[in-house]
Amino acid sequence: MEKVMESNLIEVQMGKMELTQSPGKLITRGLGSCLGITFWDPIKKAGVMVHPMLPDMERSKIKSNPSRFVNSGIVLALEELEKKGCFRSRLEVKVFGGAHMFSFINTDSALNVGQKNIEMAHAILNGLNIKILAEEVGGTFGRTIELDTETGKVVVRTVSWGEKVG
Amino acid sequence: MARVLVVDDALFMRRMLSDILKKEGIEICGEAENGKDAIDKYQQLKPDLVTMDIVMPKIEEIDGIGAVKEIVKADAQAKIIMVSAMGQHSLVVEAIQAGAKDFVTKPFQPSRVIEAVKRALGG
Numbered sequence: 001m002e003k004v005m006e007s008n009l010i011e012v013q014m015g016k017m018e019l020t021q022s023p024g025k026l027i028t029r030g031l032g033s034c035l036g037i038t039f040w041d042p043i044k045k046a047g048v049m050v051h052p053m054l055p056d057m058e059r060s061k062i063k064s065n066p067s068r069f070v071n072s073g074i075v076l077a078l079e080e081l082e083k084k085g086c087f088r089s090r091l092e093v094k095v096f097g098g099a100h101m102f103s104f105i106n107t108d109s110a111l112n113v114g115q116k117n118i119e120m121a122h123a124i125l126n127g128l129n130i131k132i133l134a135e136e137v138g139g140t141f142g143r144t145i146e147l148d149t150e151t152g153k154v155v156v157r158t159v160s161w162g163e164k165v166g
Numbered sequence: 167m168a169r170v171l172v173v174d175d176a177l178f179m180r181r182m183l184s185d186i187l188k189k190e191g192i193e194i195c196g197e198a199e200n201g202k203d204a205i206d207k208y209q210q211l212k213p214d215l216v217t218m219d220i221v222m223p224k225i226e227e228i229d230g231i232g233a234v235k236e237i238v239k240a241d242a243q244a245k246i247i248m249v250s251a252m253g254q255h256s257l258v259v260e261a262i263q264a265g266a267k268d269f270v271t272k273p274f275q276p277s278r279v280i281e282a283v284k285r286a287l288g289g
Contacts, residue, residue: 063256072255075262079252079271087281088268127262129285 031097033114041086047149055120134166201233238265
């Protein structure tokens with residue numbers, strides 16, 4: 001629990017986006033079918049974490065919160081990083097989450113939001129020719145992710161297999 | 167030398183983008199002031215890259231995104247960079263899904279425009 005007390009640790013709530021610079025850290029706890037997408041610029045040591053819940057802003061009636069959706073969340077993150085003088089070509093982008101949380105829904109069902117979220121992230125990042133440096137997605141379990149803007153490393157924690165660094 | 171078509175309804179913005187790119191040794195092969203004009207000039211000039219203002223008045227039902235769709239339909243390899251303003255996320259998403267390769271957000275830094283153009287030309 002002592003990490004929660006660190007003043008440089010910023011919690012990214014569901015449907016939100018946060019940007020910080022070194023020595024700041026960004027954390028999302030208990031990602032299920034939502035995505036946690038991290039962007040890091042090694043020169044500016046600036047990072048963004050966005051925590052979208054649904055794949056497509058176009059399919060939503062409410063378009064006021066771009067960080068709720070995967071496609072507009074990526075655009076918002078890139079826009080915010082651009083404001084800070086970060087270049088696309090040096091960004092390290094990583095994708096987490098998109099789990100299949102409800103076993104009564106088939107994995108290939110249109111209701112598998114996690115899978116739709118992953119597919120949308122791939123489509124938008126691929127469209128913008130942005131490589132995904134690391135990915136830890138799918139499965140049937142929740143994840144907690146933490147981005148360190150000093151090193152660009154992302155720690156992924158799950159209940160089932162403990163901790164990984166990507 | 168790379169050849170670029172600059173599309174924007176504002177003359178000063180076309181001038182600004184042209185000046186930024188010319189300083190990098192990039193040739194401005196043409197300018198267009200609306201989406202319809204952009205489609206015609208793309209066919210004539212066959213540029214290596216297009217910068218496309220995302221919000222322009224509709225001419226014959228074609229705006230900036232409409233022009234992206236038409237150009238990509240005619241040339242799947244077309245390289246188009248959108249020029250947007252802060253907060254136009256929905257339009258940017260639509261443009262990317264229509265085939266635009268990148269976007270720069272106004273007010274932009276010249277270095278960011280150059281990066282976007284070079285990255286799109288290289289990739």
